[in-house]
Amino acid sequence: MSMLGLFMQADWVVKAVMIALALASIICWAIIVEKSLLLGRLKREIRGLLAAAAPGAGQGLPSPQGEGLAARVLRAGTREWRDGREQGESRFEYRHRMEHAMRHALSGELRRVEPGLPFLATTGAVAPFIGLFGTVWGIMNSFAGIAQSNDTSLAVVAPGIAEALFATAIGLIAAIPAVMAYNRLLVRLGRLRADGQSAAADLAASLSRRPPSLAAASASRSAAAE
Template sequence: MLEGLPEIAGAGLHGPDMSMLGLFMQADWVVKAVMIGLALASVICWAIIIEKSLLLGRISREVKLLVAASLPGTAPTPPQGEGLSAQVLRAGTREWHDGREEAESRFEFRHRIEHAMRHALGRELRKVEPGLPFLATTGAVAPFIGLFGTVWGIMNSFAGIAQSNDTSLAVVAPGIAEALFATAIGLIAAIPAVMAYNRLLVRTGRLRQEALSASVDVASNLSRRQAHMVRTHASAAAE
């Protein structure tokens, strides 16, 4: 039994390269194309994740400004700039400055202000949407693309076995390892994409709800301020 040990050791030293780069270089051209495609998809996903995380961080700060402006007794002065809070407050105060029409009830006036703010809010939050479908698609499709590369690689391995008439593990192992490496890359691309997509979607939904709630409060404060101004002018005219 000990006589075969040198041969096994020599086979391990001079066997096929089982490193990640070696598995890629030894793979079939179809499997290589699958690996390259999945690696590019993973890079694009991470670029989208970083960009959307930074964007949502800015939107979160803008929503906090909008919430602060919605507090009772706070004058909703639109801040300078083109951020979400500035756009939303500017849309609301523009409707407020237009004034309440004679046949318009206070509820209708508040609804008009709120509608203008909702429209501005939706326009700003739609900036988060580009790129999210790619994350969802990558998370759903990447494992199957990797599985296709695995199936193709295993088919090539069995074809090599049939041609060489050798079923030893040394002949089968490299081809199977290359094939399984494609599946691993597919999972590496899919798992972060799915997790990031769900996280970004939930965070966007929470920010949307906070901003909508603050917009309703701002519209209510503005309509109440308008009603107070009307009563003040009426009292002054009566005197």
Template sequence: MPDIAVAPPAHDLSMLGLFLQADPVVKAVMLLLVLASLACWAIMVEKTVSLARLRGQIRHFARAVREGGGQGLPSDAGEGLAAGTLGVALREWREGRDEDESRAEFRDRIERAMRAPIAAAARRLEPGLPILATTGSVAPFVGLFGTVWGIMNSFQGIAASNDTSLAVVAPGIAEALFATAIGLVAAIPAVLAYNRFTVGIARLRQEGNAAAAELAAGLARRALPPVSGRVGRVAAAE
């Protein structure tokens, strides 16, 4: 009876098939990378919304300052960050200047007071950015670890079966390389989003600080008469 050649079992090379047929260690690497990618996308959506909201507040504040004509006391600061920043500035302005305080020092004091709420608003956007940075830098190496582990298992299978045909080698190598692909899919959007958000936050902070400097200069030109000590400041505030 003639020998009948038996075809090797077919391998599923779809993404789901590569995951299900992978080594347990490679599966764990893939799951970790997928979870990291999902976390990064959730952070990206949340930061996009928050950055747009902060951009609107900063630009509203800058527009209110410009409408004041550089003379201080904007007529309509709205609410939120713009109103809070203006409130801080007016509180410092109403306290007046000390007798030994120059107009430049008075202006710097008002500007520093306004920078605090702007910096606080920018800092509220920073949580989550380290996760994007970590995923962008580490995910490719985690995927590479899964690839190396999978290729090692493939070589062990080749040695055990004494068969070096492409049909035997290809499925194991494909499963291993799939881990690297997932690592890159997780890392590339994370790096792009991290750079975009950090630059966007820095630019909004600069824009807010520029508007605060303009408002402080206007208020300093309209400075109340110098007052002396705590009693004088309270009287000026009243």
């Protein structure tokens, strides 16, 4: 009646169900660990963006280095800043252009978290039913064995029903962490997206108040020389 014994005595269909659910559980835990580490790193990056956007963070142009989220978002915004305001472009439109560029870079980085999340949702929704299928199949085999042996004693019935119910237990073991992790990761991702968009808006507003870009200043000096 051990777990290994229940697995070894199960019908081949029930064994296949147990193996599939066990593999799904392992994959889910791998996704949970990987996404948790990734979200932790992105949280630190977005904190850097919020610090750069905070009042009094410095009047100089940010100098993004590296390939992280904060660096990519800052590069997207400062690229538009250096282009300067176009002729006839209002300050609001200029700020919106920088903010749009930073939000686009932010969305691209956050989309890297999304692969794997649908698997968690699918496992959480489907695993209990797969386990239930294994249970129903196992109980059907148990009743068939009872009919053949003409013995309804508990010693005959219990092993088959136990191994059948074991499939449902594995389905729940796979589904419950998957559902909890999926909801938790979605909440964390939503908070990071909101914080990142807020930082992008503040950075765009800050950059739009700063002096013209080097390109615009160079064009002004050339025009004055002529």
